[in-house]
Amino acid sequence: MPSTQSSYFQSYPNAEGYFGQFGGNHYPPELRPALEELASSYEELRQTPEFQQTLNKVRGGLQGRPTPIHHLENISNQVAGAQIFIKREDLNHTGAHKINHCVGFALLAKKMGKNKLIAETGAGQHGVALATAAAYFGLECEVHMGEMDISKQSSNVGRMQLLGARVVPATTGQSALKDASDSAFNAYVEQHEHALYAIGSAIGPHPFPMIVRDFQAIVGREAREQFISITNGSLPEHVVACVAGGSNAMGIYSGFIDDPDVALHAVEPLGISDELGQHAATLSYGRPGTLHGARSLVLQKDDGTSADVSSIASGLAYPGVGPEIAMLHETGRVCIAAISNEEAISALFRMAKFEGIIPALESAHALAFAIRLASRRPSSERILVNLSGRGDKDVEFVLENYGTGA
Template identity: 55%
Template sequence: MTTQQLNGVALPNEDGFFGEYGGQFIPPHLKIAMDEINVAYEEIRQQPEFIQELKDLFQYYVGRPSPLFHAKRLSEKLGGAQIYLKREDLNHTGAHKINHCLGEALLAKYMGKSKVIAETGAGQHGVALATACALVGIPCEIHMGQVDIEKEHPNVVKMKILGAKLVAVTRGTATLKDAVDSAFEEYLNDPENYIYAIGSVVGPHPFPKMVRDFQSIIGEEIKQQSQQQFGKLPDYIVACVGGGSNAIGAFTAFLADDAVQLVGVEPSGHGLDTDKHSATLTLGKPSQIHGMACYVLEDESGEPLPVHSIASGLDYPGVGPQHSYLKDVGRVQYDVASDQECLDAYMTLSRVEGIIPALESAHAVAWAIRTAGNLSSDINIVINLSGRGDKDADYVAEKLGL
């Protein structure tokens, strides 16, 4: 794990900024706790024992490397570009979230913390963290919005089976943003003995850096696998963006490869002309939320808007500070996909390739479906299939009347 740079600029700098985004906009006592986490992380990430333990867990516990699958039937159906799927859905616990949760749980153990606290939207971060905490033997408390609890019942049951304490959040919109608020409040009760294991590349420094580093294995594997399977780097790498952890994991290894086009896909929900979307980078503006500077969807008084996405894991009015920076410098193209496009992609991939994607990941699939036919057959699109969709099956079946 080395310091990331783009055009000679450290990402992040010593103060945790990606350009003007990131940092620590938090009370002094919480800054002390965050700085201690940063020091511990910088210590542990250099230790050969930690590096080897994480490597072994990735291989023997998670099942890495995840395959890079050529979706031949989908490619033929669409005509044009060849579509490949980075199968993070095959990881233990069913998504990319386990990559950073193992790192966070090992860090908590290294720091001697007595409890790990987290938020979750779709439940994948919650399940992965509950799994990692069970593995290392640390109590785990997960805060989840009541709306998401009702949508994502299978993941709720898994968290309880794994021994996590689940806190239902009923305030506000009872979704991801409110779960983050609730988890932060619990963490503030005892930051000396608790650790808040943030579920994406968001929040105060060092979490955007730390979560990115643990997720960067995705892009490292894509780089090696693409050379092996089609003899060159991908032409496009596509991933959904809410907070942005799976996308930054896929993009990081390619930031200096200008020929590789990086595409992040946000939820346009019911439409960008409605108030039912979560297109933060598309329609938001630079501001602050949850201890960081980033693009935010907010009202005229500066309060975060009540956002919407059919995918609970993308239902967030902020976004990772590194994504905000990459938008401004033009290195990543940020586009959108609607709820309906997402549902269509969910069903198409299920019935054409026998792979049921998470609704979050289906946004990236939707972009590829929309785009592939306009490209030639020698172009390769790699979709980061960040999670599997069995967690969404009951909800989708009800939505479509199956």
């Protein structure tokens, strides 16, 4: 959990769940009691030694934490600019950062007397992580996934099913992440008395963005301590993460958010072009609106409905952004950048061929920007990237559409 000494975490969110003008609870009234129960249970349970001890045990034994920081020496030497380091969240059990909050939600559900977890997934990493946590804690699991993503990420679908989860296809709209979220929210409305919604990112109504951030903050705490140890007392000049909902970003930002000399960079998917419907760059092109129970920035059509989105990375194909990320952008604490499909693919091939690491397509966006940034900064500076997931899930798609990059 974030340090209680941090002035930032004492201030955000406020009692109503707002991060500045963003956030709040814009969910159907019939679910208010369930969300209030979740908020109060979380605040009570997170303070107990038993909860923390169990969480730490699972993080160490099941997840394999702590994950290391690794210096990308080969690529840094090629770029001949700032040095690039990565936080290896791809080494978590199940292959991504998502399990950090999934085990937290599973433990919450168990303590609250719920017997089922419901969630959405895009690339499938959150779904696999939740199915893993549900299996460990003896809970039922229902994962909603866009029909298009089910086809693209068939290996992750199989993993979820092998772990005992029921995968529910979302067939409306673009049959992608936003539509999976709609489907999962509707399922939660019907089943909230016995089920807990384990949201996939730092989105949705209060208290979901706060809970996801807090569980993901383990990434930032570890990264800060590790970086200080590696550099004999220094912090990175730049911290970089890909952003859609914002779970991996808020996780690593949490360790540095009170350090004004550390620049925080949010990397969005530019997709095919900057034309609406051809990207998912919400911070760059979104407007204030309400999506999935919270006020935030949303990519919108002229009539105010959410726009179609496009990204090579299924986990980034979302027309909104978490309310905390929206606030950090509005206040200028987070710098934004956009990376195209082709730039992300290029970074994936470069990482594979020169560092021996195949990153997830989502993480490849952050790496592509870090390489660009490094080429423009002096060698005395250090860039820390949250390598949020590994690319096993993307290999078949990349080979079919881009070959081996030779």
